[in-house]
Amino acid sequence: MDLESNYEIGPTAEFIQSNKFTRVALQFPDELLKDAVRVVSALRAKLRTLRESNAEQNDDAPEVGLFVMADTAYGSCCVDEVGASHVDADAVVHYGHTCLSPTTTLPAFFVFGKTPISVPDCVKNLSHYALPNGRRVLVLFGLDYAHSIENIREKFAEVCGAESKPEVQYANVICSVMNPSKGRKVSNEVQGTSGSLTDNNSFGTVSANTYSIGGLVWKLPEGHKMDDYLLFWIGSNNSAFANIVLTYNGCEIVRYDALECSMVTDLSQQRKILKRRYYLMEKAKDANIVGILVGTLGVGAGKKVYTLVMGRPNPAKLANFPECDIFIYVSCAQTALLDSKEYLAPVITPFEAMLAFYRGCQWTGEYVMEFRDLINSSPVESRNFSEEARFSFLQGGYVEDFDPQGNGTEEDKEGALALANATEKVLQLRDNPNSVVKGTAKSGAEFLATRSYQGLDIHYDGSLPEPYFIGRSGRAAGYEDEKNGHEKS
Numbered sequence: 001m002d003l004e005s006n007y008e009i010g011p012t013a014e015f016i017q018s019n020k021f022t023r024v025a026l027q028f029p030d031e032l033l034k035d036a037v038r039v040v041s042a043l044r045a046k047l048r049t050l051r052e053s054n055a056e057q058n059d060d061a062p063e064v065g066l067f068v069m070a071d072t073a074y075g076s077c078c079v080d081e082v083g084a085s086h087v088d089a090d091a092v093v094h095y096g097h098t099c100l101s102p103t104t105t106l107p108a109f110f111v112f113g114k115t116p117i118s119v120p121d122c123v124k125n126l127s128h129y130a131l132p133n134g135r136r137v138l139v140l141f142g143l144d145y146a147h148s149i150e151n152i153r154e155k156f157a158e159v160c161g162a163e164s165k166p167e168v169q170y171a172n173v174i175c176s177v178m179n180p181s182k183g184r185k186v187s188n189e190v191q192g193t194s195g196s197l198t199d200n201n202s203f204g205t206v207s208a209n210t211y212s213i214g215g216l217v218w219k220l221p222e223g224h225k226m227d228d229y230l231l232f233w234i235g236s237n238n239s240a241f242a243n244i245v246l247t248y249n250g251c252e253i254v255r256y257d258a259l260e261c262s263m264v265t266d267l268s269q270q271r272k273i274l275k276r277r278y279y280l281m282e283k284a285k286d287a288n289i290v291g292i293l294v295g296t297l298g299v300g301a302g303k304k305v306y307t308l309v310m311g312r313p314n315p316a317k318l319a320n321f322p323e324c325d326i327f328i329y330v331s332c333a334q335t336a337l338l339d340s341k342e343y344l345a346p347v348i349t350p351f352e353a354m355l356a357f358y359r360g361c362q363w364t365g366e367y368v369m370e371f372r373d374l375i376n377s378s379p380v381e382s383r384n385f386s387e388e389a390r391f392s393f394l395q396g397g398y399v400e401d402f403d404p405q406g407n408g409t410e411e412d413k414e415g416a417l418a419l420a421n422a423t424e425k426v427l428q429l430r431d432n433p434n435s436v437v438k439g440t441a442k443s444g445a446e447f448l449a450t451r452s453y454q455g456l457d458i459h460y461d462g463s464l465p466e467p468y469f470i471g472r473s474g475r476a477a478g479y480e481d482e483k484n485g486h487e488k489s
Contacts, residue, residue, distance in 0.1 A: 013046040025084035029076040029096040075335035099332040100215035103180045112143040117258040136167040142235030171216040214240045239334040245270040284356035291324035333369035
């Protein structure tokens with residue numbers, strides 16, 4: 001596709017011009033940076049045309065400043081409001097793959113891109129699963145294929161004919177324009193296949209039969225459940241697809257690879273992720289000190305917890321906090337699953353932390369990726385808390401890590417503070433992990449006191465400071481005193 005269509009130059013210019021923005025940040029992922037210069041040139045030309053056509057109505061319209069953002073502070077799927085604030089931007093245009101996490105301060109316009117797809121071949125494979133047995137099918141897709149869904153729907157209806165009416169549901173895109181608000185609700189504009197979304201609360205399950213995930217939203221007929229449907233995913237094997245596989249692990253899922261024009265039915269590698277995550281939850285149960293990482297402003301702002309705000313965690317960054325036995329990564333759903341095999345301490349999701357820290361909780365089979373859904377629901381079954389010792393599979397013995405004071409109440413275990421309260425329970429060190437001994441609360445400061453190296457020594461013996469002296473000046477390639485020495489020699 002040509003650049004004008006693929007990057008939606010016209011709609012983007014209309015968005016900027018209609019809202020009278022004067023400073024706009026253009027956020028590109030690494031793989032699209034090669035087109036950034038051409039996109040800026042095309043967008044400037046389109047804005048100039050719109051300004052000239054409206055010159056009679058607004059003679060004083062200023063020229064729009066466009067700023068390209070790369071190497072975002074957090075995941076490239078989230079709107080980088082921090083980077084945009086550095087140039088005092090009025091709005092952000094986000095290009096490429098996105099999780100559609102809500103913005104907090106700036107409006108955003110999303111350009112998903114238009115990846116080519118063979119519609120006839122896709123319809124042929126969809127018919128193979130939907131027509132023979134009248135199977136209920138739900139079509140989900142990567143946002144870069146949203147442009148082709150209406151065409152796929154029409155072609156599939158032609159193949160089925162007037163008599164055949166298979167139960168095939170199609171997801172819609174939540175929105176392409178997002179406006180920040182106190183309630184973090186988004187525009188009710190929906191791109192997709194069946195009109196507009198009437199409920200503004202577009203994140204998580206908004207009603208009994210309405211679901212949303214990864215920027216998609218759909219509504220099932222009354223009485224239908226997700227487990228009744230085969231999920232037909234159109235797109236690549238990326239973080240959005242992994243999110244689908246984990247969240248709806250009770251459904252049969254197939255994937256249509258549009259680039260290879262082939263079906264992928266073996267999802268054993270994706271399902272192995274669940275086994276790995278369960279192992280990490282067992283390690284979290286034995287954690288003494290827990291670090292909470294905020295990996296995106298879209299889901300972490302406003303939470304009154306002791307946090308480490310960190311963009312794109314890596315082993316070197318987290319190694320600076322050796323006192324933490326486990327890290328809880330609060331981020332958007334599509335960046336939450338970190339492969340922490342190379343990390344000194346495991347990195348888990350808030351949902352996994354809830355399962356690990358709540359004594360007596362059982363996993364119901366539901367897997368929650370969205371942090372907003374987690375604090376507004378109870379995806380785990382809570383039993384009565386017991387003061388019996390817990391058996392640790394990793395330590396091979398019994399440990400006792402309940403609240404020694406016994407001050408916990410049912411109200412404390414509910415609501416938005418559930419994760420924080422559960423985390424506080426494990427902020428304790430056991431003197432002997434192989435014996436049943438009540439733990440004593442510890443902190444990072446106390447951990448530092450036990451370390452052999454605590455940084456540079458500061459002497460408080462009352463001695464006067466030493467006189468200063470002038471050091472070298474110049475560049476490392478040749479300091480001034482070195483140059484003088486060379487000249488003399």
